[in-house]
Amino acid sequence: MSAKPDVCLPSGDAELAMLDVYMPMMKSAAIVSAGQLGLFEALAAGPLAAGELAGQLQASARGIATLADFLVAIGYLERQGEAYANTALTQRWFTSRGAVDYTPGLLWTAEAWPMLGELAGAVRRGGPQTTLWQAMQARPQLGERFSAYMGAFARDLGPDLLARVPVGDEQRRLLDLGGSHGLHSIRFCERYPQLSAQIVDLPSALSETPATIAAHGLAERIALTPGDVLEFDWGQGFDLVFYLSVAHNQGADDNRHVIRRIRDSLKPGGLLVIHEYLDDQPPGAYHAAFKLTLLYETGTQIHREADYRDWLGEAGFAAIERIDLDPREKGSLLLARC
Numbered sequence: 001m002s003a004k005p006d007v008c009l010p011s012g013d014a015e016l017a018m019l020d021v022y023m024p025m026m027k028s029a030a031i032v033s034a035g036q037l038g039l040f041e042a043l044a045a046g047p048l049a050a051g052e053l054a055g056q057l058q059a060s061a062r063g064i065a066t067l068a069d070f071l072v073a074i075g076y077l078e079r080q081g082e083a084y085a086n087t088a089l090t091q092r093w094f095t096s097r098g099a100v101d102y103t104p105g106l107l108w109t110a111e112a113w114p115m116l117g118e119l120a121g122a123v124r125r126g127g128p129q130t131t132l133w134q135a136m137q138a139r140p141q142l143g144e145r146f147s148a149y150m151g152a153f154a155r156d157l158g159p160d161l162l163a164r165v166p167v168g169d170e171q172r173r174l175l176d177l178g179g180s181h182g183l184h185s186i187r188f189c190e191r192y193p194q195l196s197a198q199i200v201d202l203p204s205a206l207s208e209t210p211a212t213i214a215a216h217g218l219a220e221r222i223a224l225t226p227g228d229v230l231e232f233d234w235g236q237g238f239d240l241v242f243y244l245s246v247a248h249n250q251g252a253d254d255n256r257h258v259i260r261r262i263r264d265s266l267k268p269g270g271l272l273v274i275h276e277y278l279d280d281q282p283p284g285a286y287h288a289a290f291k292l293t294l295l296y297e298t299g300t301q302i303h304r305e306a307d308y309r310d311w312l313g314e315a316g317f318a319a320i321e322r323i324d325l326d327p328r329e330k331g332s333l334l335l336a337r338c
């Protein structure tokens with residue numbers, strides 16, 4: 001049985017087929033360029049004419065007008081007389097005035113763009129020539145951009161996590177594996193005053209984290225320990241462990257190994273929270289796209305719910321609960337108690 005595609009596909013006409021390649025490319029490039037130029041942020045306080053906008057962004061008036069007209073055509077800006085204004089959606093998702101500003105995602109997409117040009121090579125090889133983590137060692141800016149993008153996603157996901165993860169008064173120690181930007185630990189420490197946290201991540205992901213933690217006044221309660229989760233000794237006696245969006249960066253054997261080590265470091269009754277994109281069959285378009293992204297970025301893959309249940313069961317976790325987040329593009333949580 002073939003799955004019903006949930007993306008618009010061209011009808012087979014050659015012209016339409018090329019439009020389906022050209023238009024998404026131009027749409028992505030225009031939105032990413034707007035993020036790089038700071039165009040949406042410049043309009044956050046109110047509409048501006050092309051000349052004013054160009055002056056603020058130190059760009060050519062012709063260039064800004066051409067870009068802005070296309071952004072109007074695709075619904076990211078609107079005309080107000082001679083002026084351009086953000087649409088409600090743009091203001092909501094791509095400016096500091098919205099609840100979550102995904103501009104770091106636009107800047108990350110600009111970094112991912114050249115990697116996508118090499119996608120056919122990754123498909124041929126079955127993986128990347130250089131993994132994202134190796135590339136970050138060579139170019140620290142890449143690590144900062146990636147963490148900032150993950151930070152934007154964490155702001156979006158934070159309320160779901162707070163609502164779904166039960167924390168009792170007796171739970172005091174949180175271990176945040178692959179904690180990166182630190183925002184999940186910060187959010188939970190702010191909500192639960194009895195909590196202190198320890199973050200383990202690769203050094204490339206942690207360059208901005210001390211400043212973020214200090215800005216929230218939590219330097220006394222959140223410790224940073226740079227290290228590889230596959231080998232770093234993070235100690236014992238934790239009540240709560242976060243393994244959020246990290247498992248898709250590891251193969252099956254490594255996840256089995258990490259989950260066993262998590263189990264050994266949790267107190268009796270402790271809770272492990274996994275956030276992931278589960279490899280349900282057939283995958284929806286978003287999950288299939290994410291699998292392709294992992295192929296060229298890290299060479300790893302998303303795993304099936306049944307795999308997690310095996311690893312968790314073998315490690316000695318008893319109760320395992322799956323929660324699918326809304327919308328589905330936000331992924332799923334697996335809550336496991338020992």
Ligand SMILES: Nc1ncnc2c1ncn2[C@@H]1O[C@H](CSCC[C@H]([NH3+])C(=O)O)[C@@H](O)[C@H]1O
Pocket residue numbers: 150151153154177178179180181200201202205227228229230243244245246249275
């Ligand atoms: N082997 C590893 N050891 C430590 N950290 C890792 C490893 N592999 C991937 N990571 C980190 O895992 C993170 C995945 S991005 C997810 C960040 C955060 N937990 C969140 O949910 O928003 C990145 O910060 C990587 O640096």
